[in-house]
Amino acid sequence: MNRLKDATSPYLLQHADNPVEWFEWGEEAFAEARRRDVPLLISVGYSACHWCHVMAHESFEDEGTAALMNAHFVNVKVDREERPDVDAVYMAATQAMTGHGGWPMTVFATPGGHPFYTGTYFPRPQFQRLLAGVSNAWNGDRQAVLEQGSKIVEALTERAALPSGPVPTPDTLARAVRGLSESFDPVRGGFGGAPKFPPSMALEFLLRHAAAGAGARDGDGREGRTTVATATTMAERTLEAMARGGLYDQLGGGFARYSVDADWVVPHFEKMLYDNALLLRVYAHWWRATGSVLARRIALETADWLLAEMRTPEGGFASALDADSEGVEGKFYVWTPEEVREVLGEEDGAWAVSLFEVTGTFEHGTSVLQLLDDPDEAERFARVRSALLAARARRVRPGRDDKVVAAWNGLAVAALAETGALFDRPDLVAAARAAAVLLEEVHLDGDRLLRTSRDGRAGSNAGVLEDYADLAEGLLALYGVTGEVRWFHRAGALLETVLTRFADGSGGFFDTADDAERLFQRPQDPTDNATPSGQFAAAGALLSYAALTGSARHREAAEAALGTVTVLADKHARFAGWGLAVAQAAVSGPVEVAVVGPAGDPATAALHRAALLSPVPGLVVALGEPGAEEVPLLAGRGLVGGEPAAYVCRGFTCRMPVTTPAALKAELAGSGTSGEGSGTSGESA
Known part of the structure; x- marks a missing residue:
């Protein structure tokens, strides 16, 4: 029976009515493969994957293909977004064996989970031949299959990890x-x-x-x-x-x-x-x-x-x-010139067809909309765009x-x-x-x-x-x-x-x-x-x-x-x-900014915003009231002359505090980004 009906993954639920006797990833599937003495067929994909849908329609919804899968394999469906770890190890095997990867990913593995044959999308006739061939190999030349799986696992396990160098400069x-x-x-x-x-x-x-x-x-x-x-x-x-x-x-x-x-x-x-x-x-x-x-x-x-x-x-x-949507890739998003004119009328329609490059860039005379230049007529553009968006909203939406x-x-x-x-x-x-x-x-x-x-x-x-x-x-x-x-x-x-x-x-x-x-x-x-x-x-x-x-x-x-x-x-x-x-x-440090001032005070907010507007790479901002101690960068920082203040620091060594957004902007512009220190003396926290 298909065991996906109680799954939480929307992708798995898409396959809950397949004639394939799917298992979710887990010990139950491994135990069943050991009991039946058959390989695992692991199919990995995700809900928005177009070719996953194609293979599902061609093969997993087909009674004949499902019968072959059920007879000779324990079939496991995996949502790669739920189980990125499972996806990662089998993708590494797929890339090592085939030179490429992708989804849907199709893996044949021993009952212990060791892969011995992998691929991605297979058209139904090819997939049916593959099912028969793998089953024959498993039953007729088991030792060779097991050795293949062992060699793959050994190669992947022993593959040298990416070496690590010194800290980047x-x-x-x-x-x-x-x-x-x-x-x-x-x-x-x-x-x-x-x-x-x-x-x-x-x-x-x-x-x-x-x-x-x-x-x-x-x-x-x-x-x-x-x-x-x-x-x-x-x-x-x-x-x-x-x-x-x-x-x-x-x-x-x-x-x-x-x-x-x-x-x-x-x-x-x-x-x-x-x-x-x-x-x-x-x-x-x-x-x-x-x-x-x-x-x-x-x-x-x-x-x-x-x-x-x-x-x-x-x-x-x-x-x-x-x-x-409706089983067609991109149907929700593409337009023909006729569809644009029908929504907008002849004059606005012709303008929009030219503006959005509706020239048959996709399939069957349809186009994906582009906007290569901003239009001069802003109000007209807003009206046209709103009308097209409203018309598109009446289409069948993607899942x-x-x-x-x-x-x-x-x-x-x-x-x-x-x-x-x-x-x-x-x-x-x-x-x-x-x-x-x-x-x-x-x-x-x-x-x-x-x-x-x-x-x-x-x-x-x-x-x-x-x-x-x-x-x-x-x-x-x-x-x-x-x-x-x-x-x-x-x-x-x-x-x-x-x-x-x-x-x-x-x-x-x-x-x-x-x-x-x-x-x-x-x-x-x-x-x-x-x-x-x-x-x-x-x-x-x-x-x-x-x-x-x-x-x-x-x-x-x-x-x-x-x-x-x-x-x-x-x-x-x-x-x-x-x-x-x-x-x-x-x-660059990163540069640190401690903003200290009463919550809700406009001056505090102005300093805070000035800090957040700085493009200094990786800048971190701490925000708190006077006396805040929970975030160490704020500890010991206070108001200056009764006014909210900002402290610009690197490595907890700070410049003199400032009290205006303009001064903070100047401090940040001169805070240094070469990694050689700020070059100024200041207080050390």
């Missing part, structure tokens, strides 16, 4: 910029060719490097103006190209997962929480650094989209929107995976808190806080974090490293915006678990805790993928926490975790974007 960061420039597309933005994924973490690094300004040095000891200019160009060209192309939903806001072409025109239409949280933060930071009108618009539209489309009734944020993932909600908390503060949008800060409350109340079990929840009920899957690290990052950002000390303390507790349960003893971190379910390999990947790696995310949160507390233990752990960045900087910087961003913050 300004030279490391300049080399990374030059490395990124080698694959940069100067015409269309982004890196490499098709398909193009939004390089969120690399963009954050480039913005931080640009903000570091002339303090960055290149490898020859000259002023790093060349790499700073290069970083600025790469970041701004890519951010503008993504925002104006089809990757961005020009009507409703929000970014799709990736572009299938090199021009950012035709997206793979699924929308993921993690992409939009990361990009929201980057666009907000772009505005903070430059005042770009486009950056402001995209940041606020993306934030509004998150609240309108992704927020759950409990206050968290859903994982994804599907690419398909939504409404499970709440701790890590991705942590990214959303950070992005919404900072965006709300920068643009004076208290509703965004309130949404960030509500998500943090949900994660605190539902996902936390003592000092341990559960990865997912749905409908306000926690799942049973243990949090992995990225859950702890991204949530700690989000809570520290929320503390910096609100001054609520509870978030600072909660982040510290999460990081304590990171240090005690995930450390590998060599300066890095495993992706699972020391008491997590034992798989055939303990996953550990320090490189970024679609989201910051757990190791680099942990390094960032540890660095910020160290800056707020003066803790050498946390600072040293962050620096040790960044050793991998030095190894990746030259040739593989795209896979270390978040690590490079954190390293830029470490090289």
